[in-house]
Every structure is written in C-alpha cells, then in structure tokens.
Amino acid sequence: MSITSFLHEAMKYHPHGDALIHEDRITTYEGLADHLSRFAAAISTLNLDFQKPMGILSLNSDKYIETMLTAAWLGGIINPINSRWAMHEIEYVLNECETEILFVDQNFTSIVNDLKSLCPNLKHVVYLGNDAHPEYLNYSEMIQHPYSVADAQVADDQLAAVCYTSGTTGKPKGVMLTHAHIKDNARIASGYLKNKEGYAIQVPPLFHIGGINWLFQVLQRHMPLVILKGFDVLEVYRTIEKYKITESFFVPTMLQMLINSPRSKDFDLSSVKRLVYGGSAINRQLIINAKDVFPNASFVQFYGMTEASPCVTVLDMDAHQHDQNLKPGGYPLSQCQVKIIDSEGKELPCNEVGEIIVRGSNVMLGYWKKPEESKKALKNGWLHTGDGGYLREDGFVVLADRIKDMIITGGENVYSTEVENVIMAVEGIDMCAVIGIPHEIWGESVHAVIIPKAGYAFSKDVLDAHCRKYLSAFKCPRSYEFVNELPLSGAGKILKNVLRSKYSQ
Structure with a gap:
C-alpha cells in the first residue's frame, strides 16, 4: 500500500478529526x-x-x-x-x-x-x-x-521519494526510497512510543529524512500534527504550551538550545510525555539535563541515516532507565540486522570498534543515477554506513563516531563524541564540537570548539584539569577555541567539515 494508506484508514474511523494544524489553520x-x-x-x-x-x-x-x-x-x-x-x-x-x-x-x-x-x-x-x-x-x-x-x-515497492544527502563530502546523492521504506520504518519506530493520544509537533525540516519519518510516525497513528515552519526556541515553547503538545522530535542541537534557554521556566512544558531525539550523536549530559526542562517526558532515541529510511536502532523508554544505556545507539529495529567490520571487511567481536553495516527491508534501493556510488555503499547486500561503533554482548549498538570524524593522533584513535561528552559535563558549556586539526608531528591533534553560556569564561588550565580526570592523556584537547556559534546543517547537525576546513592549510 502507498504511504497515503493512513488517510483511508482515518477516513473510516474519524473523518472529521484534526489532521494538520499550521498557523491556526x-x-x-x-x-x-x-x-x-x-x-x-x-x-x-x-x-x-x-x-x-x-x-x-x-x-x-x-x-x-x-x-x-x-x-x-x-x-x-x-x-x-x-x-x-x-x-x-x-x-x-x-x-x-x-x-x-x-x-x-x-x-x-x-x-x-x-x-x-x-x-x-x-x-x-x-x-x-x-x-x-x-x-x-x-x-x-x-x-x-x-x-x-x-x-x-x-505498490509497496514503487519509488516514493528521492531524498538528497547534504553533500558535505561531495555532490549531493539522491537516496531512492520506496513507499514500503518510508511507511514501514515509521510504523515500526512509532511502535516504541506506545500511544496514539494527544498532539504532536513537527519542528525538524521536511526536506530531511528525520522530519519525514517523524511526520509518518504521527500520521499513521492518526494524531493531530501541529506544524512549525522552522525551529525557534520561543515558538516551540509557545506551541507546546498552547496545544498541550504530548509528543515531539528534536535533533540534539535543537534539544540543546531548548534546554539551555533561560526562558524554559517561563512556559508550561509539562504536557510533553514522549520526547524523541536522534539525527546525530548526543552527549550523556544532555539527556540528563533534558529531564529538568521536560519533567514528565519519557525519552526515545533513534539512530540511523537517510539510506536506512532512516531508523536502524532504538533506545526505548524502558532502556533509558538504565544508566549504562545513556549513550548514542540502541538495539536494532526488528527489520534490521547490524554487524561491525574492520577495514578489510572482517566481522569484529563484541566491544571492538569498527564500521557499522546494516542489512534489512529498510535499506535504500540505491542512489539516483549513481550506480558506482550505489555499488560502493551496498556491498554484498549490506549498507556500509561510514559510522564507527561496536556491539555489546547484549546486542546494544554503541555509536562511537563518524569514521571521517575520528581523530588519529600519534597513531591512536580518538572518538570526538567521547571527548565532547566529557567537556559538556562542565557547568557553563553551551555547545561543543571536537575535531582533529593538522599537526606536524602527531598527524592530528585534538581541538575543541566551544560555545560558553552567557556569563561564563574558561581557561585552558581549568578545562585541561577536568579532561585529565576522565580521559587518557592522548584524548585530551591540545587546544581550545571559543566561539559564539557553530555551523549547522539544515537538519541541525554540527558541520565538522566546515570547522576542519579552517585548519586544512
């Protein structure tokens, strides 16, 4: 069935129910x-x-x-x-x-x-x-x-959408997704929310697969959807309060901005019962802090990519109750199989970091008019994600870093998300991105780009002392940069390639 099948179902049971709300229309x-x-x-x-x-x-x-x-x-x-x-x-x-x-x-x-x-x-x-x-x-x-x-x-297998990747590593590539890809992945993902009551809010852009997936998670449950034209902290707060929003989806940078805003206490955000996040790696402290701003919310995390329609793993509401799970990743969705391989394609045992590869009914047909790139991404029926991670013994997939974001310094691998998690635990840090910059002896050195909160200032010595408590010496940043903003993609991801380009010479 087509992705419009939800509408025929809704017409049978509640044709006069609210479907879409935008600008009070x-x-x-x-x-x-x-x-x-x-x-x-x-x-x-x-x-x-x-x-x-x-x-x-x-x-x-x-x-x-x-x-x-x-x-x-x-x-x-x-x-x-x-x-x-x-x-x-x-x-x-x-x-x-x-x-x-x-x-x-x-x-x-x-x-x-x-x-x-x-x-x-x-x-x-x-x-x-x-x-x-x-x-x-x-x-x-x-x-x-x-x-x-x-x-x-x-039919399910007919092409429904060509969703282009951001093009940060070259020309954009059009990911070919069928009706089944979009519909089934959203249906399986929404099952972890365990609810059809209340109002949902659409904030992430609809040009991004995360926004599209969230849209169909809501539509297939026949919930009213309140649509915002884009992300604005105060408008999100106002809309939650006005419509008593019960469900929301934010990428981590959006969630960070909502949590850090001093205006959060000026609005009643208690209606939010289920808060979905995903789209990029998230730091542990952010999840902890989010519970202060959304006191009645249970949390669900999805990890995935456009080529997987997009959800691959889920960290559901129950799993969030266990402290060891508060990290990027989760358990594979029922339609997915996940393996970890080394650079030669050999499957790795548990707890060894390698590339995450995925097989399942959610994997794309290929890239539009790019047969060679399609062949490279889909080797032997497996989608090669370009993400680094490892499997725990219980089947939990832990996302370590984008492979291209991994820093190699003096022959040692440093995963930027691990360093970012440590820095974000410092009071007064608003946002942080860790990158590798050229170094004539070590190849790369670890560099942290930080947005401090208003009224806070940091010295290198203070940050060094904090990092040394929790990180091996080679993982600690060798340099820090303080900025007012970080470059973001249209979907709200930090563009580390833009940060690295500043130092490429």
Whole structure:
C-alpha cells in the first residue's frame, strides 16, 4: 500500500478529526482527502512524466505535507529540496532529477526565474503561499479543481521519494526510497512510543529524512500534527504550551538550545510525555539535563541515516532507565540486522570498534543515477554506513563516531563524541564540537570548539584539569577555541567539515 494508506484508514474511523494544524489553520482528514484528490486532478492536466521526481522548495507547512502526499496519490516521486542549499546545489539536483515541476513558497520565489533559466526541464512552478502569485500556478486555486481523481494506491515497492544527502563530502546523492521504506520504518519506530493520544509537533525540516519519518510516525497513528515552519526556541515553547503538545522530535542541537534557554521556566512544558531525539550523536549530559526542562517526558532515541529510511536502532523508554544505556545507539529495529567490520571487511567481536553495516527491508534501493556510488555503499547486500561503533554482548549498538570524524593522533584513535561528552559535563558549556586539526608531528591533534553560556569564561588550565580526570592523556584537547556559534546543517547537525576546513592549510 502507498504511504497515503493512513488517510483511508482515518477516513473510516474519524473523518472529521484534526489532521494538520499550521498557523491556526486546521485541516481535517476529510478536508485533507479532498485537497489531495483535487490537487492531484489539477496536476494531472499538466502532462508530466511522473517518473521524474517533483521538486519542493519550501519551509515546513501544511501545504508542504499536502504536496508530498499528492505526489504519492498520483503515483509520482517527491524530491524534498534542502532549503539551506546554495543556488548551484539546487540547480544540480533539479537537473539530475530532470525535474519538470517545482513547488515553492513565498520564501523562494526570488530565485525561481534563475532556476528556470538554469534547469531546461523545468516546465511548471506551483506557488504554495497563502496569497496568489500572478506568474505561477497557485495551490489555492488548484485545490478548487472542479473534479477529483482517486488515489493510485501504488505498490509497496514503487519509488516514493528521492531524498538528497547534504553533500558535505561531495555532490549531493539522491537516496531512492520506496513507499514500503518510508511507511514501514515509521510504523515500526512509532511502535516504541506506545500511544496514539494527544498532539504532536513537527519542528525538524521536511526536506530531511528525520522530519519525514517523524511526520509518518504521527500520521499513521492518526494524531493531530501541529506544524512549525522552522525551529525557534520561543515558538516551540509557545506551541507546546498552547496545544498541550504530548509528543515531539528534536535533533540534539535543537534539544540543546531548548534546554539551555533561560526562558524554559517561563512556559508550561509539562504536557510533553514522549520526547524523541536522534539525527546525530548526543552527549550523556544532555539527556540528563533534558529531564529538568521536560519533567514528565519519557525519552526515545533513534539512530540511523537517510539510506536506512532512516531508523536502524532504538533506545526505548524502558532502556533509558538504565544508566549504562545513556549513550548514542540502541538495539536494532526488528527489520534490521547490524554487524561491525574492520577495514578489510572482517566481522569484529563484541566491544571492538569498527564500521557499522546494516542489512534489512529498510535499506535504500540505491542512489539516483549513481550506480558506482550505489555499488560502493551496498556491498554484498549490506549498507556500509561510514559510522564507527561496536556491539555489546547484549546486542546494544554503541555509536562511537563518524569514521571521517575520528581523530588519529600519534597513531591512536580518538572518538570526538567521547571527548565532547566529557567537556559538556562542565557547568557553563553551551555547545561543543571536537575535531582533529593538522599537526606536524602527531598527524592530528585534538581541538575543541566551544560555545560558553552567557556569563561564563574558561581557561585552558581549568578545562585541561577536568579532561585529565576522565580521559587518557592522548584524548585530551591540545587546544581550545571559543566561539559564539557553530555551523549547522539544515537538519541541525554540527558541520565538522566546515570547522576542519579552517585548519586544512
């Protein structure tokens, strides 16, 4: 069944229930079905090739979600475009996908004419703003189409989305995910939340697989979803308080900002019962501190990647009760098999760090129009993640570090997340990223980039003394840098490659 199957189920049992809420605009399941069928009818008159991904360039909104679902309704393919990309990156993706139709909101109309001149296949632009735009097709008019079309209800194994990676190690790669990939991974993941009551909030961007997965975790449980256009600390607080939000999903940097804000005590956040986090490595202290800001929340952690739809492991609410589990990783989902291998592909025993590889029904078809890269990533049926980690005897997968983020100093391996966990335990540290920088003798030295909280200042001697208590000498930072902000990806991950580039010469 298609990813739209949740809607047909909801129409049977509660068609008048709230599905989407954005800027106080409420769309019921009945209204959502009507919008999709009419939007689809209008799009079907445009003579498009539905095997070419449809681009969407927009901030989060109810219309963004309707566009994604309408593409599925038609049996088409959606390409959610990173809204933080530069023009040349957007151009590259649109041309690689031979995109014929692009959906944009008011934040991106200024670049449409340039894109049309750079992308020869682009025939149509649909405007998703609240008003009408004289130069483009308009969503508001298209959902008033005089007739509707039925849901194509395509097979599970049909391609549903091409989700591009960030391109931090080269050109972006389009991950090909089917309806089953998206639907089943979200269904299995949401089972760990053990609830269908209350309201959920959509904060992570919908161009990112984590945001998409969370969207379908909520939709498949028929919960009302309150959508924020982006991440803003105070707006998140206000929305939780206003709608008595019971479920949320944040990447660690978002959670860090929410916890560190002095305004957290000004809002009633007690309604949050289940807080999901994931998307990048998290430090132990952050989980502990989160319980002070969200006092009634139980926590669930997912580890994964776009190529795995994305969830691979879960640290559920019960596992969070055991102190030894408060680290990045978890137990493999039922649809996943995980192994740890060395650089030669040999499987490693428990407690030895190597590369995490994954096999299961959640693993991508491959990369769009990149057969060689697909072959490299999918060796012998196993997805090679590029993440370092190890298996405990009880089957728990512990994420050590991205392999490219591992620091090799004097022949010793240093995992940046381990050092970051130690530094983040210091009172007054807001955020921290640890990287390796060139060193003429050791190859690399350990360097910590730190954002202090307001009113705090740190000396190298104080930080050195703290680190030496908990780390071997070769793991301790040799240098510190204090900054006001860290570079973040559109999905909220710290861009360590940007930090390293400063020292690459």
